[in-house]
Structure formats: structure tokens, C-alpha cells
């Protein structure tokens with residue numbers, strides 16, 4: 001078992017029964033202690049902040065549930081009833097208003113008292129945790145500080161656990177990747193030390209269940225799969241309970257512009273508020289189905305859990321339970337052929353119909369409630385002009401107003417990744433990435449006279465450039481025995497390209513150093529993170545191709561050269577300079593969405609990159625290569641570019657193309673990674689590393705300032721203009 005939060009060492013004792021303190025204050029104190037190098041108090045305060053925040057959430061849920069059940073606090077049924085659905089007898093005017101108001105007042109009173117009882121007088125104010133803090137906790141930011149503090153305290157197992165927990169939710173965090181590798185080497189590999197301390201229970205159970213099922217252990221899988229479903233529903237309830245507090249709705253700015261904004265009177269305001277609560281509740285299905293650190297949910301998560309349950313029960317021969325689950329699947333998808341077939345088979349096997357055999361009650365309740373909400377949301381969409389993005393593919397067509405069905409069909413026909421729900425806010429802001437990595441923005445689109453272009457500096461240290469240049473050199477030497485072949489673009493240059501997989505294979509064969517091949521992988525991920533954060537914070541970008549390319553001037557053939565090292569082109573379409581059009585069709589690599597060129601050196605003549613107008617003639621901007629400089633741009637016709645002739649020396653660069661299309665993700669990257677997985681280092685090396693090499697990881701000082709900055713504005717990045 002990994003050390004879980006309770007045993008995270010006998011530092012300042014955490015008092016389990018004590019009422020929670022204000023998490024923001026605890027967190028700020030924790031960060032101050034951290035900055036002062038007071039590691040043990042920092043750990044205690046950060047953990048207490050997390051505990052308090054959890055405890056507050058639990059209080060809110062408990063109070064919410066208790067007060068909803070309070071006599072007289074239930075909202076009158078008719079409040080949920082809307083035109084179009086059958087309703088009870090109409091009462092005298094004013095009757096429902098009084099009922100509604102009384103219920104609302106009663107419930108508000110109950111909530112206030114409940115909070116005061118649980119949290120002390122004025123406790124309700126603590127329930128409000130600021131947005132920034134909530135986001136920080138959701139990103140598991142405290143674990144980043146914890147891992148560094150534990151490292152300083154030489155508690156490597158705890159550092160590893162905390163680092164991993166942070167990493168699970170921040171899989172593109174480059175520094176963390178390095179830290180974890182370091183802990184792994186130093187702590188002598190305790191794989192269990194790298195377990196996620198915060199895995200939501202339904203994911204743990206779900207993964208365990210599927211793994212067992214995959215090993216033909218249906219009997220063992222069943223309790224885990226049942227647990228997964230129960231925990232999923234619990235998680236859903238937690239999320240829904242949060243929808244009633246004001247801060248949960250602040251992400252809804254869009255709504256302000258819509259029909260039920262703040263203007264209007266009492267009824268418009270009530271309706272608007274209620275709609276926002278319903279929208280929030282519906283989104284909880286996605287929240288529950290999204291793994292930590294992922295940006296999109298597992299599609300159709302609940303029905304697929306039911307299908308697994310059905311399969312597992314069928315495998316162990318438990319007919320009635322198998323039937324219960326297959327009937328539940330049919331609640332979502334009444335026309336599901338395979339479910340219908342199974343059902344018929346079971347009915348035939350059982351002989352006569354068994355009364356009392358129906359779908360699962362928990363699922364029945366879930367669907368009824370969800371449909372009730374959808375009905376109201378679609379009604380408001382049609383009549384009040386509010387928006388509703390239905391998270392579920394199973395909603396019966398009859399629920400969707402005619403006018404929106406067409407739109408829905410169009411949405412389904414779009415490229416699948418267009419439909420990936422966008423993150424309400426970027427996971428990592430690109431400026432934060434810059435701060436963390438010490439990268440600077442040198443020129444933006446405006447300064448480069450175009451759209452979606454940027455030059456960033458400081459992505460590589462000179463030593464890293466050296467390693468990659470050496471890699472290119474060793475690979476070229478090993479493969480051809482002479483310095484490269486003729487360039488496909490010009491006969492005045494030689495051209496050598498190296499892919500990540502080739503590099504890994506050569507490293508495997510001992511032809512090039514492992515360090516270089518590993519750096520190549522790591523750096524490509526570094527560029528991807530930055531490009532995603534800068535250009536596509538709401539939609540994941542994948543690497544689709546990585547190529548280490550060197551172009552060298554052929555001596556004695558440079559006089560009166562008129563040609564280019566790389567003719568003007570666009571990266572994802574066929575450019576027609578005559579019309580300025582760019583055709584996004586083969587032979588262009590149409591799935592490329594963003595391009596990046598990371599330069600490794602500047603000791604050559606010529607070889608600047610330039611952008612042109614779509615006529616391929618008028619130069620709009622130029623970029624001089626140098627070590628660690630990245631030029632990144634969207635790959636379409638808006639960015640035609642070329643490379644001036646390299647007239648002396650050798651120009652090396654890492655060219656990377658990114659895509660939104662997951663199916664065009666670079667397979668070779670993962671293969672290369674696999675090949676380069678190194679055997680663990682020896683004890684002596686660990687000792688040496690612990691004592692000398694990296695005694696104190698940089699505290700994330702600059703992030704600290706940002707968190708403490710009460711104005712809420714991130715600090716400005718130094719922009720070298």
C-alpha cells in the first residue's frame with residue numbers, strides 16, 4: 001500500500017474531527033512556509049488546506065441532501081412541470097408562488113443553520129472557495145509543492161507518490177517527468193510509490209474490473225465493476241450537489257449574453273438561475289466520465305459500464321443479474337440489437353417470464369431524472385434562447401425540439417475531434433508554461449505580419465543543442481558513411497533526416513548515444529506542450545511527425561545560386577501562388593494543424609526561414625535560426641513559408657508537425673519511447689545523485705507569486721521584442 005494522506009508522517013498532527021479552516025488562508029500560509037524553506041510546516045499546511053477543502057465540499061453535500069428532505073422544503077412538484085408535459089389540476093392564482101417561496105425560504109434557513117452547526121458561526125462564508133483555488137486544487141497543484149518539499153525532507157517515497165499524483169493530472173508537465181525519473185532512480189524503484197494518491201474510486205474500480213475481465217476472471221471482476229458503477233453514481237451526486245452553490249456557475253459567462261441573463265424581473269431571474277443549475281447538473285455526467293488530467297470524457301460511460309456488467313454476469317452464468325443489466329442498457333438504447341438478442345436468449349432460457357425482473361433501479365432513477373432535466377433545458381432552449389449542449393448520445397429524439405435536430409445531425413457529421421468538448425478554461429496557460437520553462441516570446445503574429453505565428457526563444461540550452469547536433473552527426477555518419485545525400489529541394493545542398501524511431505533504433509544498436517535519442521523525444525514533447533498551450537489550449541494537439549533535419553551547403557557549388565533551400569509552400573495544403581489559393585487535399589499532409597521548427601545552431605551562412613504572402617513572392621517576415629529558437633505557426637495557407645539557400649556550413653533543426661486528429665498521432669513516438677526505456681541505475685549512482693547532482697529543485701517561485709497575487713492577474717512575461 002502506498003503511504004496514503006493520513007500517514008503522510010507525523011508532522012503537525014492533522015486533527016480529523018476538527019472543523020475545517022478556510023482553505024485559501026491555509027494554502028497561502030503553506031506556500032509562504034514553502035518559500036521560506038520550512039518544509040515540514042509547508043507540508044502540514046498544504047495538506048490541511050486540501051483536507052479542509054474536501055471537508056467543506058462534503059458539508060455542502062450533506063447539508064444539501066438533508067435540507068432537500070426537510071419537511072416543507074421540498075419544491076412544489078409543479079415547479080418541475082412545464083407546458084407540454086401533462087400536469088395536475090391548476091390551482092388558484094398565487095397558490096404556487098406562495099408554495100414555492102415558502103419552500104425556498106425554508107430551505108435557505110435550513111442550509112444556513114446546517115452550515116453554522118457544522119462549521120461554526122459564520123461558517124457558511126467558508127463554504128465559498130475562490131475559483132482560482134478550486135482550479136488549482138483540481139489541477140492538483142498542491143502536490144507539486146508537496147513533492148518538492150518531501151524531496152527536501154529526503155522522504156523519497158512520499159515525494160514519488162506526490163509527484164505521481166500531480167503528474168496524473170498534468171501529463172504534459174515536463175519538469176515532473178524529470179523529477180519522477182529522478183525519484184525512481186534514487187528511491188530504488190518502489191512501483192507502488194508511484195501510485196496516484198487521489199484516484200477517484202470509480203476509476204480505480206473500473207480499471208481493476210476491466211483488467212480482471214480481460215484476464216477471464218469474471219467472478220473477481222464483478223465486485224469491482226459493481227463498485228465502479230456505485231462509485232460513479234456517488235461521484236455524480238457529489239458533482240450535482242456542487243451545482244447549487246454560486247461559484248460553480250461562474251464558468252457560465254456565456255449565459256449572461258443569452259435570454260435568461262440578469263436583466264428582467266423576478267421570474268426571469270429565477271428561470272435563469274434554475275437553467276444554469278440544470279446545465280451544471282447535466283455536465284456532471286461528463287465530469288464523472290473524465291479521467292483526471294484528461295480533457296474529454298469516456299463516451300457513453302454509464303451504458304458501457306452496464307454492458308461490461310452484463311458480460312461479466314453472463315460469463316459466470318448469473319442469468320437474472322445479466323438480464324437486469326441488459327434491460328438497463330435497453331433503457332438507454334431501446335433499439336440496441338445485441339442487447340435485444342441477449343434478452344431474447346435469456347427469456348428463452350428462463351422459460352416463462354419472471355415477474356420482478358426489470359432494469360436496475362439506480363439506473364432507472366438516473367434516467368428519469370436526467371430526462372426530466374433535459375426536457376426543461378430543451379424547453380428553455382426553444383423558448384428562452386438559452387443554450388444546452390446535451391452530453392448524452394442516448395437522449396431520445398422526441399426530446400429534442402425539431403428546430404435543433406438538424407443542427408445536431410450536422411454536429412455529428414463534423415470531424416470527430418471537433419466534437420470533443422472544449423475545456424472551459426485551458427488546463428495550462430501558455431504563459432505559465434513559459435514561466436516554468438524559462439522560455440520567452442520573442443515575436444507574436446502581429447510582429448511577424450501574419451496570423452497564428454510566433455517565435456519563442458530559450459527552449460533548449462546550448463548543451464542540449466550540442467547533444468542533438470551530435471546525435472544528427474552520429475546518425476548521418478553511421479548510415480551513409482559520407483555526409484548526406486542530395487537535398488530533395490536543391491542540388492546545392494545535402495540533406496539528412498532522422499526520425500525519433502530511427503534514433504531510438506540506432507541508440508539501441510549503440511550507434512548513437514541514448515542520451516541524444518531520449519532528448520529528441522523529450523524535446524518534441526516540450527514543443528508540443530508549448531504549441532498546444534499557445535495555439536490550442538482548449539483542444540489537445542498530438543505530434544504527428546518529428547524530423548531532425550540538417551541541410552549542408554555543398555562546397556564549390558554556391559556561386560550565383562538562385563534557388564532556395566526549401567521552396568515556398570504551406571504545410572497542410574497545396575499552394576497555388578497564381579490564385580493565392582491553398583487546396584487542402586493530397587498530396588499535402590492535410591491533417592497537419594500546427595507546424596514547429598526548433599533550431600539547433602546558427603553557424604552557417606544563409607538559411608533564414610521566411611514567410612510570404614499567398615503569392616509566394618512577397619516576403620512578410622524572416623526568422624534567423626539559432627539554438628533553442630522555436631518558430632511555430634498554423635500549417636495552412638495563411639502561412640506560406642520557405643528557407644533561403646544555405647551557402648556555407650550546416651543548418652540543423654527539429655521540424656515538428658502537430659495534429660488535432662488523434663488517429664494521425666505519431667505511432668513511432670511511443671515505439672521509440674518503449675525502446676529507450678532504460679534499465680534501472682545502480683545503487684552507487686543513486687547515492688551520488690542524492691548528495692551532489694541536484695540537491696534542491698527550484699521552488700516554483702514565480703508561480704508562487706502568481707497564486708499570491710490578489711489582483712488575480714498573472715504576472716507579465718518578459719517579452720523580448
Ligand SMILES: O=C(O)CCC(=O)C(=O)O
Pocket residue numbers: 566571597608609641642643653655
Ligand atoms: O527548416 C525550416 O526552417 C522550415 C522547413 C519547412 O518548412 C518544412 O520542412 O516544411
Ligand SMILES: [Fe+2]
Pocket residue numbers: 569570571595641
Ligand atoms: Fe514547411
